Amino acid sequence: MKTQKQKTLFTILIFAFSVFVTMNAYAEDGAIRFSNNAFKQVISKAADGTVQYDYIEPGLVLPDDVILYEIVFENISDQEISNIVINNPIANNSIYRDSSAAGDSTDVTFSVDGESFAVAGALTVKDSSGKSWQAKPEDYKAIRWLYKNVLKPGEKSKVTYKTSIK
């Protein structure tokens, strides 16, 4: 049988522990280094007919040029990170290039309204008469990647996609 004093002390310890745990979890704010860089796709053809794709700094960018976005996320903490979700709106003056979104261990979904996401074939848009059509890549407004793995300390991964300049 515990005394009232013991009960109070136990309660304080439990509270302090929970605060510690919580503080420890939120102490990992900034646990990920997250970069997004754009590259212009340059295609060259060798004498033997081999086509080479290079990606360079987007200095000269004109309509119909292809831009590759490379989005890298790195665990810079000492704890495992899970449930990573990346959202990226399609840039202005840009059209998503079909089937270009990629990323290891990810599920990719798209949105045509910025609110609801679904796999590419499940999206619809309505024309001015209210008739629904299956959405085309140029209708996409945003991409979402769900990283299905746990990102361990020091690990990094990336997702990519391409756009065409309007």
Added chain:
Amino acid sequence: MKTSKRNKLLSLALAGSFSLFGATNALAAAGDTVSNRATLSYDVGTVNQTVIESGTGAGNSAPGIGAGNDTDFLEDRLINFDVVRGGSTGTVTPGGLLQSVQYTVTNNGNGAQGFLLKGLNNVDGTADPFGGTNDEFDASAVQTFVEDGTTPGSFQSGEDTAAFVATLAAGASVDVYVVSTIPLVDSGANPLVSTNVAVMSLVAQLAIPGSTGIAADAIIADDNGNTSPGGTGFTNGAENVAAGVAATNADDPTTEEVVFNDGVGTQEGTGAADVAQNAQHSDDSSYTIQSAELTVTKASAALWDPINLATSPKSIPGSFVRYTITIANAVGAADADLTTLQDVLAAELDLDADFGDGTAANNPTSAVGASIQITHVDNAVTNFCTAAADADGCDYTGGAGGTIDVDINDIMGAVDAQLSAGESLTITFNVIVQ
């Protein structure tokens, strides 16, 4: 609980992200900054963390909306435009003033542009783009004017007064007219006749948007080593554009570079062949002479004589003979505005002042004193006039062997004095054999 919180954070992240592209996603345009920023949410252990926005270069690790930065680059300026002639040759008459042929200038680039304009003659022998005869004459006072939209489809001298295109939005088109004076003779000093052709060119020179039509507005070099040949006499002869000097400038994500990508035209501002990527584009059109082709025939028939009266009359003294002069314009010819006709009678003939009707009584066809009948056959309009020296448009001077003067335009009015292709007009009167 965890999922709910993450969704809330995602919604917050998305709200921020969508406001970004919602503000700038409307139109592609040169000089626009293309911006992109991703947002990442995650859990540590079982606890959802504050979202992190992406950063350029090495990236961002500071949590919170607004802590990241945009991945930006500038959309550069692609120059692409064309000049395309209208669908048919300009049919003109010798000596015609302010005669026009129509072109369309279209800006296919990704930014608004201005254009200086220049109309050109081509050398004799240049092929007519519409398949007519080769170039045989040169127009003069060649000018260019831009359709102002008040009366689209044809040149209106009182409306279409701009000699250059100040600003043409990306994807937009505007009609431009080459306007000239048509000579009376060809390059060999021969009178122009129907089917003679002058091949014309319109040259458009790239200029800054908001151009005031001056040479300094011309864009004569890009960042890819391409240049404009320039040329004299743009903006209706007022502006001489210098040739560009080639320069190749390094790409810079923060600088709007210019790249010429216009196609091959027919004749550049210096009169040479218009090559691709030279900030000029041109096309040929043509004027084709279409003149009136009148034939005048004069027929006579005995109408009445004092012995046979109206039955098988003979041209004996005292008889009446009817003259019919027919003026006809050929099929396919230009409209002809008839003015005057003069006929001098033979000395043995005098005018029948009352234009007898050829019946036995030979009564006046119209009114007493109405001597001459004029009929626009196709318009079915007939008017009469007197031989008296008055203001009705007809006069007969002298007795036998006198002179008939008819002012067709005065008597018929402008509409019924005009013969379109295939139409005819008759002038009929009687004479009395002396």
